[in-house]
Amino acid sequence: MTDRATLAQPASSLKGVGPALTEKLARLGIETVSDFLFHLPHRYQDRTQVTAIAHLTSGREAVIEGTVTASELVKGRRQSLLVRLKDPTGIVSLRFFHFSQAQLKQFERGTHVRCFGEARAGSTGLEFYHPEYRVLTSNAAAPVEETLTPIYPTTEGLPQTKLRALMQQALEAFEHDPDTLPELLGDALRARFSLPTLHDALALIHRPPPEVSLDQLIDGTHPMVSRLALEEMLAHQLSLRQIRQRIQRDSAPRLHSGAGLEARFLAGLPFALTGAQQRVLNEIHQDLAHGAPMLRLVQGDVGSGKTVVAAMAMLSAVANGYQAALMAPTELLAEQHYQTLSNWLTPLGLEVGWLAGKLKGKARLDVKEGFANGRVQIAVGTHALFQDDVQFKRLGLAVIDEQHRFGVHQRLALREKGEAEGVTPHQLIMTATPIPRTLAMSAYADLDVSVIDELPPGRTPVRTVAMPNERRDEVIERIREACLEGRQAYWVCTLIEDSDALQSEAAQSTHIRLQDALPDLTIGLVHGRMKAAEKATVMQAFKAGELDLLVATTVIEVGVDVPNASLMIIENPERLGLAQLHQLRGRVGRGSTQSFCVLLYHPPLSNQGKARLGVMRDTNDGFKIAEQDLALRGPGEVLGTRQTGLVDLKVADLTRDKGLLPTVRACAEALEQDDARQSALINRWVGRGADRYGQV
Structure with missing residues (x-):
């Protein structure tokens, strides 16, 4: 080993780092000497x-x-x-x-x-x-001490004194040979946006002088922290853009509008398309007509009619001799899509096939054969659609519902399904979870974004009230009155089994208690541990009006459409995020009757709990709710833990640093032709996680 380690060497090249310490450092994401420099303090001590x-x-x-x-x-x-x-x-x-x-x-x-x-x-x-x-x-x-003392995130068995000593060795290596960690933004971009150098930013953050603003360093608003946040956001944006470029280098089928088939479909619907649906459809049709794969995200609030838009796009594929597939994150939602599409498309002479994990034996073999020989034009299912043993004859369009439940790599797997024809299917991604524009610009930089920002006519906004658990008896009486007048209701619990620690009423015990309190009503139960067939049977009975009240966990969050249901009770709403509460509330208000949502909370509420319930009372606008959710909970929660990469940001915070996004985009455009610098930035910040973006 040389006297001084270099930044490119493994962490084990530092003095005092053996196998046990190497393992502890790996838990912190530190595998090379340069990784130390990007492991930033979370606070400082003043020993000056x-x-x-x-x-x-x-x-x-x-x-x-x-x-x-x-x-x-x-x-x-x-x-x-x-x-x-x-x-x-x-x-x-x-x-x-x-x-x-x-x-x-x-x-x-x-x-x-x-x-x-x-x-x-x-x-x-x-x-x-x-x-x-x-x-x-x-x-x-x-x-x-001449500088403030950094306190780093650490792990068991690695004290601050040891971590600081190793950091000092890494900083000395950086000072001795700064060219091994080059300035990738370049002088022109730094001058254009008045940015400090990478060297100055890292030096100050790890060894801040006593006069620096500690508050700015801690809350991430110091210019030196912003400099690193910008570069990290740029690396993630470039990584997503590379996915887009890689996919769009492939050939895709040119799918011209199937005007005749679409006209027959629209004639059979009991409603007309809204202006927003028509606008988004025009954007989709323009994409489908190109020879490069469409990569489009359709955002639409609860009940805005995304499924109709998806069906119209799928008809374009069928009209041009191709198949279309729709993937949903749960068997319950996939089966509901199957039923809806079957009702719409079977009268047009199309065959819709359904595939999920529960489908076994001959039925599974038959539907797979239908996909492979082209007999089934429309495929619906869970991620089972993209398993290796499932083949399509001519897959022209893939629709992915609730994108945030999947990862980027699952979208990339679609390319393989088009290999038989030498083409890559078009991709249409849908979400009923409105994503703030700030977040969409970063999280979905590989996608074009369309928004269905208009609800069908006749929809009455849901009225939302928050009530303490002590008024439960009043709520139960309200359900009795509504159901005896011919309407239906949901009662949503957040746990399946009782938990004293979380004060949560469980669905099973709530079901029993409500049966005792409401003997004149027919009450069903749905929760996540039931078999898919059992859940589907109960949901179908509720949809058919055979049940007055449905007690459920959050499995009913998306996709359930029962227009006669006009009352929603959500227990322990303080435990859920705003987006999830909004999704649940969207199960009512789907007919013309005035609908109500009761948030039955357990006091005392935290300040954040009060803020969340206040937002739900004040607005039905999913995008306003999403902005508030982002501010209250952060991007990782809003996107869901499976959205790759962005929940792993080391320095940047998409809520705090949204003001940097225009600069990030400008830098990305400036580096568009510089493949070497793009790759170096991605390697520096995304690194070993790049394969989750499809970097191989």
Whole structure:
């Protein structure tokens, strides 16, 4: 090993790093020396000045220095070593509950000590509990730290002192040979947007001078943090753009509008398309007519009619001699899509096939054969559609519902399904979870985005009220009245089984209690642990009006369409995100009757809980709700944990840093022709996660 490690070497090349420590560092995402530089502090300590004992404040960290005036063992519930430390301004105590014989000898009267810790109120006044300390052997003033002390995210068995020592080695390697971590943005872009250098940004963040604004560093608004956030967001955006370019280099079938088939379909519908649906369809038809694969995301609020738009696009594929497939994240939703599309398309002479994990034996073989020989023109199913043993004769269009439940790599798998014809299918992605424009620009940089921003005429906005659990009996009586008038209701629980810790009413026990309280009503139960066939039977009975009340978990979040249901009760709404609450509320208000949503919460509510329920009361606009959800919960939660990459941002925060997005896009366009710098940026920030974006 050389005296000085280089940034390109593995972390194990640093002094003091053996196999056990290498494993701990890997848990932090640190595998090379350069990875240390991008492992940023989450807070700082100020050890740059000695604070007079008289100026200490309870709850604040400080460096103090003084002379030991006394030390003693104090008996009590727990024995402790108590050391009294004096400086010219006052006296403070150091207290140790864990100590050795050597420490007892260290703190002799007259010993000069410097220590660092948090001052807290104790039985002797202000006390430091287990402070870091060192005995000063010289009367000369000992130097203090020149920079703020970083505190890094760490893992068990890796103390801050060790992590800082390793970080120091990495910083020395950087200073010795900065060219191994080059300035990838380039001088022109830095000058255009007045950006500091990468070197200056990393140096300040890891070793900030005392005069720097700690608040700005911690909350990420300091220009040096923004510099790194911008580069990271740029790398992710470039990675997604590369996916788009890679897919669009493939050939796709030119699907011209199947005007005759679409006209017959529209004539059979009991409603006309809205202006927004027609506009989005025109955008889709323009994409389908090109020889490059369509990559389009259709966002539409609950009940805006995305499925009709998808059906029209699928008819374009069929009219041109190709097959179309629709993939949904759950068997329940896939089966509902199958039933809806069958009702619409079978009268047109088309065969719709359904494939999910529960389909076995001869039925499964038969539908797979129909896909392979082209007998089945429209395929509907779960991710089972894209398993290796499923082949299509001529797949021209793939529709993916609720994109955030899947990952980018599952979209990439579609390319393989078109290999038989040497073409890549067009891709239409749908979501009923409105995604704020800020987030969509980053999370879906590989997609064109269309928005269905108009609800069908006749829809009455759902009225939402929040009520404490103490008024449960009133709510139950309200259900009785509504159902006896011929309407239907949902009662949604957030857990299947009781949990005292979470105060959640479970669906099973709630079902029993509601049967006792409402003996004159027919009440069904649906939850995630039921077999798919059982769930489908209950849902069909509810849709047919055979059940008055449906007790359910959040499995009914998407896709259920029962126009006669006009009352929704959601228990423990404080446990759910705004987007999920909005999805659940969207199960009612699908007919012309005034519908209501009751948020039955368990007090006391946290401030965030109050804010969330307040948003639900104030608006039915899914995009406004999504913006609030992003502000309250962050992008990882809004997109869902399966959305790849963006939940793993190291420095950037899409809520905090949304103001950087125009600059990110401008930089991405400026680097469009520079493949080498694009690859270097992606490798630096996305790195080993790049395969999740389809980088191979």
